[in-house]
Amino acid sequence: MEKKSIFKYHPNIYENDIITKEIGVCQCCEKTVSEYCNKLYAIETVRIICLECVANGKAAEKFDGQFIQDAEIDKVDDPSKSDELFNKTPGYRSWQGENWLACCNDFCAFIGDVGTKELEEMGIDDEVLAEHEEVSGYFVAREYITKKGNCAGYLFQCLHCKKYHLGVDGC
Numbered sequence: 001m002e003k004k005s006i007f008k009y010h011p012n013i014y015e016n017d018i019i020t021k022e023i024g025v026c027q028c029c030e031k032t033v034s035e036y037c038n039k040l041y042a043i044e045t046v047r048i049i050c051l052e053c054v055a056n057g058k059a060a061e062k063f064d065g066q067f068i069q070d071a072e073i074d075k076v077d078d079p080s081k082s083d084e085l086f087n088k089t090p091g092y093r094s095w096q097g098e099n100w101l102a103c104c105n106d107f108c109a110f111i112g113d114v115g116t117k118e119l120e121e122m123g124i125d126d127e128v129l130a131e132h133e134e135v136s137g138y139f140v141a142r143e144y145i146t147k148k149g150n151c152a153g154y155l156f157q158c159l160h161c162k163k164y165h166l167g168v169d170g171c
Ligand SMILES: [Zn+2]
Pocket: 026, 027, 028, 029, 030, 031, 049, 050, 051, 052, 053
């Protein structure tokens, strides 16, 4: 059994579809693993990175890359948190690349893909949709947002105040 890596900003990684569950040889440490991350923003094409090399930052360092495209970095006043997110956290699947949300001077945890239906089931649809409109400055009709749809929702939760925040893409 491989040791499971834990990611502060991406706690549900084993339930989301981010990880490739196949046998592969890590391009960083050359260990053979049964699950790996296949996405790193770097000059070199890197397709197989074991989760240990994600978590300890070795892959980001070796290939001079990062796992996350973008984040609300102006809301987080701590370089060690940015390092943890960009260099030691696997990203999520999206249309235009990640835009990781922040709250309470820290990055949020990415919970998963959502649409309005999933938000309604959680009872947080009105709250997060209103907040998204206010923060982004544009209105997205709620019926358009579907899980993994052309207009996709990404749910985040603050690690501190526990508030939910919504990102949308492709809308
Ligand atoms: Zn590795």
